[in-house]
Structures are given as structure tokens and as C-alpha cells.
Amino acid sequence: MHSDYTEKVVEIRGLKKSFEDNHVLKGVDLDLFKSENLVVLGKSGSGKSVLIKLMVGLLRQDEGNIRILGKDTANLSLKELNKLRLKIGFAFQASALYDSMTVRENLEFPLTRNIKGLTRKEINLKVEGLLDSVGLPNTINQMPAELSGGQKKRIGVARTLILEPEIMLYDEPTAGLDPTTCIDINNLINQVREEYNTSSIVITHDLTCAKVTGDRMAVLIDGQFEAVGTFDEVFTNASDPKIKSFYDYNFIK
Helix, strand or coil: CCCCCCCEEEEEEEEEEEECCEEEEEEEEEEEECCCEEEEECCCCCCHHHHHHHHCCCCCCCEEEEEECCEEHHHCCHHHHHHHHCCEEEECCCCCCCCCCCHHHHHHHHHHHHCCCCCHHHHHHHHHHHHHHCCCHHHCCCCHHHCCHHHHHHHHHHHHHCCCCCEEEEECCCCCCCHHHHHHHHHHHHHHHHHHCCEEEEEECCHHHHHHHCCEEEEEECCEEEEEECHHHHHCCCCCHHHHHHHHHCCCC
16 A cells, blocks of 8 residues: 555545436545555446546536545636646557657657757657656657557556656556556556556456556446445455456456
8 A cells, every 4th residue: 555545636526427318427426545546447338437537627527526636627727627637647548649650759749749948858868768667668769550559558658657647547558458468557557656656546347457556446336436445345255246246247367
């Protein structure tokens, strides 16, 4: 456990979101503490991605409050919201690299767009340092098409880290990867927290990923958190049939 559970970086209360008759979130509460890796578990369609989109202001909630780094997101102007978003790193399920740019250009893009007046040397140091950090220094001049799925994920994480966010959001980080690459990505998530002191929400339905990366789990079922706690607290002796069925739905070693 890294977090001392005193400083909240995200505080969600009574959050509701519906799309016509589909009630996706039915009044959820959630806290993310400083330096914590919190895993949000749920089957596909359970509202995990909606939760993240609400947090970064891509969707608006119907009811409830979201406070991120002390700010109530619903009350922010677009300018303030954009400023807050720079402190939140969003690692998409598809690594979302620009296919027409080299790895170097992909990493430089958010940097030069958001931080003015950097010298070429400062940009190079930052890009090269991050590629070292994710273990891919030799890919700097490659195009995304030349990379494996796991390499793309790593570069995607590096690009997210380039603005030094305080909060990282990982959306299904191990989806579509082979077991060995999954292990690498899980290790990377833990390494990012160590090196960059980030607080993270990891959205996944992969229990192995959850167990390896998460300090706490929050299990989202039918629009509500059925259980929140450590992996063992949530899954060992799980008597709740919904939790048990979620555990059985996964294959865990």
C-alpha cells in the first residue's frame, strides 16, 4: 500500500448517468487517494468507460458531484476544465497514436502543443527520457505500424506521461494483449506510479491485472459499486453471488 488514505485526489458522490432508458450509473460514490492505484472492475457495458468520460468532462452527469484535485468539475469554465485535463493522463484502450507520425513526433506533439518556449534540447531530453522509462529507446524513429501491440501501449503511456499528470486513467490496459505482454503492461503501470508518483484509476475486467496493479478494487455491477476493498477483501470468501459470478467469469491463475 502506497497511499496513506488521507489526501483525496478524486471524490465522486451520488453520480448518476443515463442514456434515455439505459441507467448506466445509478448513484455511485468513489474516492481515489494520493499515490494509490485503484482498479475499477466490471464486465463490458457496465459503465466503466462512462465513469472515466464523466471525470474528464467528455460527458456531463445527470446528478452528483465530481471533485478532482479539489475542483468541482461541473462548475469549471471550458478554460479551467482544459487546464485540469492537463493534470489527468488518459491512456486509451487503443493506444491512439498518430499513424502518420514517428514515435518521436507522437511524443513531442502534446508537449509542444501545451508548453510554449521549450528548446529543442529540452524536448529531446524529455522524449528520450520517457522512451527509456518505458523500455523502448530504440523505437524513437519508428512509425506506429512497425510496433507490436504491447509496444504501442507503452508508447501510448509514455505520451500520456509527457505532461507529467498527477492522475493517470488507464482504460482496459491489457485488452487484446497476449499473456506475456499483459505482465509487461501490469509491471509498467506499477513502475509509472513509483517513478512519477501518480494516482491512478485502472479500468479493467482482467482480474490478473487487477490483482497485480490495484491497491483497492471497486466492482461496478448494474450501475453501482457492489464492493470496494483490497483484492482479498473483495474476492476471498465472496458470498455475494454477483461478485462470485464476476470472479468465475474471469479465469485467474
